[in-house]
Amino acid sequence: MNDPTSKLRTATLRAKSDVANKLISMFLHELSKKICREWGARVDSEEYGGLVRLRFGNHCPYCLCDLAATTPVVEHLDGMNRYRVGLHIPGNVVIACRKCNSEKRRDDACKILNLADSGWACFLSHDGNRCAKPCPTCQYWETIWIDETERKQKLSANLQRIQDFRKGFSQFEEVMRPLSMSLPSALTHLYSDCQIFAETEIASLLQKF
Numbered sequence: 001m002n003d004p005t006s007k008l009r010t011a012t013l014r015a016k017s018d019v020a021n022k023l024i025s026m027f028l029h030e031l032s033k034k035i036c037r038e039w040g041a042r043v044d045s046e047e048y049g050g051l052v053r054l055r056f057g058n059h060c061p062y063c064l065c066d067l068a069a070t071t072p073v074v075e076h077l078d079g080m081n082r083y084r085v086g087l088h089i090p091g092n093v094v095i096a097c098r099k100c101n102s103e104k105r106r107d108d109a110c111k112i113l114n115l116a117d118s119g120w121a122c123f124l125s126h127d128g129n130r131c132a133k134p135c136p137t138c139q140y141w142e143t144i145w146i147d148e149t150e151r152k153q154k155l156s157a158n159l160q161r162i163q164d165f166r167k168g169f170s171q172f173e174e175v176m177r178p179l180s181m182s183l184p185s186a187l188t189h190l191y192s193d194c195q196i197f198a199e200t201e202i203a204s205l206l207q208k209f
């Protein structure tokens with residue numbers, strides 16, 4: 001690990017996985033557009049924005065901060081990556097604060113989740129008692145709600161609120177059930193094909209220069 005060239009190798013590997021992850025995100029966005037067209041539903045409609053506001057007010061669904069006083073970002077409850085297989089469709093898109101959006105990525109990037117069966121539920125399950133210490137997500141929640149009783153109560157209320165929000169999109173569940181069986185293996189193939197393509201194309205171009 002102290003070998004400086006190991007850093008360079010890691011950087012090259014990361015560049016290739018960035019390309020593959022980008023391709024997966026592009027595919028999931030296109031699939032989302034197709035599903036939305038078939039439903040006649042839109043994430044950017046007034047109606048959907050109203051439903052999100054009704055459920056969460058103008059607050060981050062995770063930490064409850066006032067979004068008017070921070071940098072709001074588009075948040076996918078199920079992350080749009082090969083492990084979480086989230087889509088940009090009604091029921092999965094909310095507005096969160098940038099900090100929670102970035103803190104949640106740790107759970108979203110895990111192949112296997114230990115605390116819950118979705119990335120968002122997992123993120124809200126770090127109550128300080130269930131993880132091997134030190135856990136950065138548990139520590140994050142400790143900075144938001146210092147009192148342990150309050151922290152547990154807020155985390156479980158927020159989890160329930162998101163569950164209730166999702167129940168309002170039964171179509172979403174119907175579409176996702178068969179997809180969640182077949183998509184992960186398709187995305188794993190796309191990921192490895194993209195990396196192989198990148199390697200062989202780079203190798204063949206290198207011959208020319």
Ligand SMILES: [Zn+2]
Nearest residue numbers: 060063097100
């Ligand atoms: Zn937040």
Ligand SMILES: [Zn+2]
Nearest residue numbers: 126131135138
């Ligand atoms: Zn934790």
